[in-house]
Amino acid sequence: MDFGSINPVLLIASLMVASTPILLAAIGELVVERSGVLNLGVEGMMIVGAVSGFIVTVETQSPALGFVAGALGATLLSLVFGVLTLVFLSNQVATGLGLTLFGLGISALMGQEYAQLRTPTSPRWEFFGLNELPVIGPILFNQHPVVYLSLLLVVGVWWFLKTTRSGMILRAVGENHDAAHSLGYSVLGTRFAAIAFGGACAGLGGAFLSLVIVPQWTDGMTAGRGWIALAIVVFASWRAWRVLLGAYLFGGISVLQLNLQAAGFAIPVELLSMSPYLITILVLVIISSGRGRTGGQAPASLGRSFHASG
Amino acid sequence: MTTPLLRIDGLTKAYPGVVANDDVSFSIGRGAVHALLGENGAGKSTLVKMVYGLVRPDSGAMTFEGKPFAPNNPQEARASGIAMVFQHFSLFEALDVAENVALGMENPPPMRALAARIREVSETYGLPLTPERLVGDLSAGERQRVEIIRCLLQDPQLLIMDEPTSVLTPQEVEILFETLRKLQSEGTSILYISHKLEEIRALCDSATILRLGKVVGSADPKTTSAGELAAMMVGQELKVPTARDHTLGDVALEIKDLSVASPGAFGTSLRNVSLSLRKGEVLGIGGVAGNGQDELLGALSGEIRAPAASILLEGDRIGQLGPVARRGLGLLAAPEERLGHAAAPGMSLIENGALSGWLRRDLVSRKLVDWKKARTFAEEIIETFDVRTPGPGVAARALSGGNLQKFVVGREILQKPDVFIVNQPTWGVDASAAAAIRQALLDLAAKGAAVLVISQDLDELMEISTSFAALNEGRLSPVRSAEGLTVEEIGLMMGGAHGMEVAHV
Numbered sequence: 104m105d106f107g108s109i110n111p112v113l114l115i116a117s118l119m120v121a122s123t124p125i126l127l128a129a130i131g132e133l134v135v136e137r138s139g140v141l142n143l144g145v146e147g148m149m150i151v152g153a154v155s156g157f158i159v160t161v162e163t164q165s166p167a168l169g170f171v172a173g174a175l176g177a178t179l180l181s182l183v184f185g186v187l188t189l190v191f192l193s194n195q196v197a198t199g200l201g202l203t204l205f206g207l208g209i210s211a212l213m214g215q216e217y218a219q220l221r222t223p224t225s226p227r228w229e230f231f232g233l234n235e236l237p238v239i240g241p242i243l244f245n246q247h248p249v250v251y252l253s254l255l256l257v258v259g260v261w262w263f264l265k266t267t268r269s270g271m272i273l274r275a276v277g278e279n280h281d282a283a284h285s286l287g288y289s290v291l292g293t294r295f296a297a298i299a300f301g302g303a304c305a306g307l308g309g310a311f312l313s314l315v316i317v318p319q320w321t322d323g324m325t326a327g328r329g330w331i332a333l334a335i336v337v338f339a340s341w342r343a344w345r346v347l348l349g350a351y352l353f354g355g356i357s358v359l360q361l362n363l364q365a366a367g368f369a370i371p372v373e374l375l376s377m378s379p380y381l382i383t384i385l386v387l388v389i390i391s392s393g394r395g396r397t398g399g400q401a402p403a404s405l406g407r408s409f410h411a412s413g
Numbered sequence: 414m415t416t417p418l419l420r421i422d423g424l425t426k427a428y429p430g431v432v433a434n435d436d437v438s439f440s441i442g443r444g445a446v447h448a449l450l451g452e453n454g455a456g457k458s459t460l461v462k463m464v465y466g467l468v469r470p471d472s473g474a475m476t477f478e479g480k481p482f483a484p485n486n487p488q489e490a491r492a493s494g495i496a497m498v499f500q501h502f503s504l505f506e507a508l509d510v511a512e513n514v515a516l517g518m519e520n521p522p523p524m525r526a527l528a529a530r531i532r533e534v535s536e537t538y539g540l541p542l543t544p545e546r547l548v549g550d551l552s553a554g555e556r557q558r559v560e561i562i563r564c565l566l567q568d569p570q571l572l573i574m575d576e577p578t579s580v581l582t583p584q585e586v587e588i589l590f591e592t593l594r595k596l597q598s599e600g601t602s603i604l605y606i607s608h609k610l611e612e613i614r615a616l617c618d619s620a621t622i623l624r625l626g627k628v629v630g631s632a633d634p635k636t637t638s639a640g641e642l643a644a645m646m647v648g649q650e651l652k653v654p655t656a657r658d659h660t661l662g663d664v665a666l667e668i669k670d671l672s673v674a675s676p677g678a679f680g681t682s683l684r685n686v687s688l689s690l691r692k693g694e695v696l697g698i699g700g701v702a703g704n705g706q707d708e709l710l711g712a713l714s715g716e717i718r719a720p721a722a723s724i725l726l727e728g729d730r731i732g733q734l735g736p737v738a739r740r741g742l743g744l745l746a747a748p749e750e751r752l753g754h755a756a757a758p759g760m761s762l763i764e765n766g767a768l769s770g771w772l773r774r775d776l777v778s779r780k781l782v783d784w785k786k787a788r789t790f791a792e793e794i795i796e797t798f799d800v801r802t803p804g805p806g807v808a809a810r811a812l813s814g815g816n817l818q819k820f821v822v823g824r825e826i827l828q829k830p831d832v833f834i835v836n837q838p839t840w841g842v843d844a845s846a847a848a849a850i851r852q853a854l855l856d857l858a859a860k861g862a863a864v865l866v867i868s869q870d871l872d873e874l875m876e877i878s879t880s881f882a883a884l885n886e887g888r889l890s891p892v893r894s895a896e897g898l899t900v901e902e903i904g905l906m907m908g909g910a911h912g913m914e915v916a917h918v
Contacts, residue, residue, distance in 0.1 A: 268515070275505050275516050282503035285467060286517055287487030400507060 109362045116241045122354025123253050124308035128332035129346045131304025138297035139277035139404035143199025146329025147206020152177035152306025153313035154210040157320045166225035170310050177306025178299050185298040189291050192408045211322045249311050261343035277402035280409045290409050338387030353383040416479050418443045418602045424473035432626050433459040439621040446603045448613040451623035452843040457606050461573050465497050466490040496564035500575040506549030517563040538592050553702040573604045583904035610639040662692030665863035666832045667725040673712050681705040686889040690863045697878030698867045705887040706867045710836045714746035715739045743831035755821040758810035766791040773828040798823035815846035836867040883907045
């Protein structure tokens with residue numbers, strides 16, 4: 104069922120790949136914001152993850168180690184943010200922006216000598232031939248392990264926030280940090296953990312970009328994906344499932360518009376290029392505009408510094 | 414004499430620049446209701462925070478059930494059998510009742526079992542609650558039930574209650590007291606913090622009085638008069654505000670069939686509110702928080718627009734006018750929330766004065782602020798209303814609640830309003846500052862202004878009002894003369910006990 108030269112099965116399979124970095128970064132940032140911290144450094148953490156993962160993979164020839172290194176590198180950077188905003192009570196917005204600039208700079212420095220290199224490709228899973236099935240084979244059973252991991256994380260985050268006690272405490276800290284403190288919960292501990300998780304996710308997303316999607320290292324290769332991830336978290340009204348929808352919608356339209364460009368449709372290229380941003384934001388705004396129970400409500404303590412008084 | 418449940422010995426806690434508690438000692442017996450009495454800033458909250466493990470004392474010791482007791486955090490205090498109902502609720506609006514309860518427990522059962530327990534316990538104590546509802550949708554009284562149920566589910570030996578009745582109707586207070594007496598009969602000790610003397614006399618067996626961080630005495634509240642307790646608490650005889658005799662003038666403000674939707678997701682809409690306010694009159698509007706008070710103030714100040722003909726100022730239709738236009742016509746308002754609504758926390762007193770007074774005090778010329786005049790205006794407020802501050806350049810948030818309240822009320826009064834609307838004029842303000850503010854309102858009325866006071870403090874309304882009405886779920890009761898009105902009648906006007914019943918066992 105081709106229309107023109109576009110094969111919908113391949114389109115879906117490749118949109119899942121293209122969306123994964125954004126999905127990973129967004130689901131991490133969702134947890135961070137649910138704990139009441141606004142970390143605008145997603146872009147910086149992603150690119151540090153991308154360069155760390157790439158360097159380690161080149162040196163060890165092991166993509167698995169590369170992914171671990173990507174996550175660790177970005178976590179380290181996110182903890183810098185944590186110390187500055189939580190301990191020294193610096194402004195979260197300014198610190199987050201600084202983190203992005205710092206990440207872009209240091210990644211360029213670290214990656215200088217790796218620009219022309221290639222890494223070994225990491226294989227996709229094939230599930231004992233299930234990938235040979237028509238239609239669902241390429242979509243469900245022939246993806247990179249990290250794609251599955253990203254989907255697991257969405258389910259995991261949703262489940263964690265909804266049912267576990269730790270998840271409830273995290274939401275409580277994001278909702279009213281003074282009350283959480285007076286009940287004896289560690290506001291700083293919870294937020295540090297959330298920030299580190301957000302960093303690891305962003306780093307993983309960055310590494311996926313430099314190891315699987317592109318796969319090579321170029322300066323500034325995240326190209327604004329971190330910002331899109333941030334926007335998706337807000338427009339998804341801080342809900343895990345909507346983050347998945349938003350990320351896949353964005354990735355899907357990105358892939359589709361490239362295909363449309365290649366197929367030579369008579370739509371100006373500029374319009375096609377901007378379409379993913381426009382449509383994703385439009386759809387998520389429409390979803391979140393309904394005033395449901397807590398629909399569209401930001402965590403009440405989001406972006407506010409906490410200082411235990413008295 | 415058995416050993417007391419909790420003994421406090423020489424507890425001291427100092428913060429930079431202030432000693433919050435200085436060598437405080439007292440003890441609470443088993444099954445006793447002990448009152449901790451004092452003005453705002455006397456150190457009551459710091460003291461109970463030390464008992465609850467939120468603050469570590471600098472020196473001194475506590476004994477609980479005969480054993481040394483030094484909780485490092487609230488979890489340890491809860492594990493020992495201490496539970497606390499906070500004054501500013503420690504609740505999470507976007508979470509439901511069951512989740513809020515679970516957050517205050519050490520080992521909560523699974524959610525479904527917990528919901529059943531909440532239903533059961535709330536039934537038993539006559540405090541009905543629906544576990545699935547969002548706390549943000551609950552009234553203040555219902556929110557307090559959540560806090561109390563959270564404590565009761567842990568079978569505490571000592572229940573600390575920090576100013577629990579400030580948000581309840583008289584009938585609800587009575588039912589709360591029934592619940593507390595029942596707990597007492599089951600052997601639970603209660604540490605009851607308040608500055609409301611009559612409540613303490615009705616409920617407590619013993620009282621410790623704090624002033625400026627020190628214990629200034631103890632008393633048996635059943636035999637000590639409210640006046641004596643007040644004198645110990647304040648350290649001086651209280652001046653009771655007095656109204657000067659004056660006659661009422663013509664109608665200044667009239668509200669006709671006013672209905673407006675609440676702008677907030679968790680607010681109460683006003684429904685068919687009508688009243689008329691005469692010059693020289695002080696109309697008190699009572700009611701439990703969250704029954705439309707904020708909306709009424711907003712509709713009158715101009716923050717919420719209403720149909721033009723529903724609000725008449727001296728016969729002119731002003732429902733569609735904004736706050737600045739209404740200020741120009743002589744209708745001024747002081748909202749409830751000091752920090753954030755009435756004053757900008759980060760701005761200086763000069764700036765805060767100018768933000769409200771620029772029009773009527775002529776502080777702006779050719780679009781430029783005349784800072785000299787603005788400073789004079791702020792200094793005038795500070796002097797007239799005895800605002801304790803190092804100077805007018807200090808940020809609003811640096812002032813204590815009482816002082817800032819004097820400032821924001823004084824700021825409007827000095828603009829010589831013809832009609833003055835004020836919401837919660839003395840909330841969280843110590844007794845002497847409250848008396849000063851009330852006196853200022855009476856003086857304003859005596860000069861011929863029409864004053865409308867929205868308050869949840871019934872004693873305050875009884876003290877200064879010439880007439881009274883109550884808000885209940887956005888509806889206003891008929892206005893009655895305040896003379897001869899009893900607390901019971903007021904309670905019924907406020908809607909009685911909202912779905913509460915007396916404890917069943």
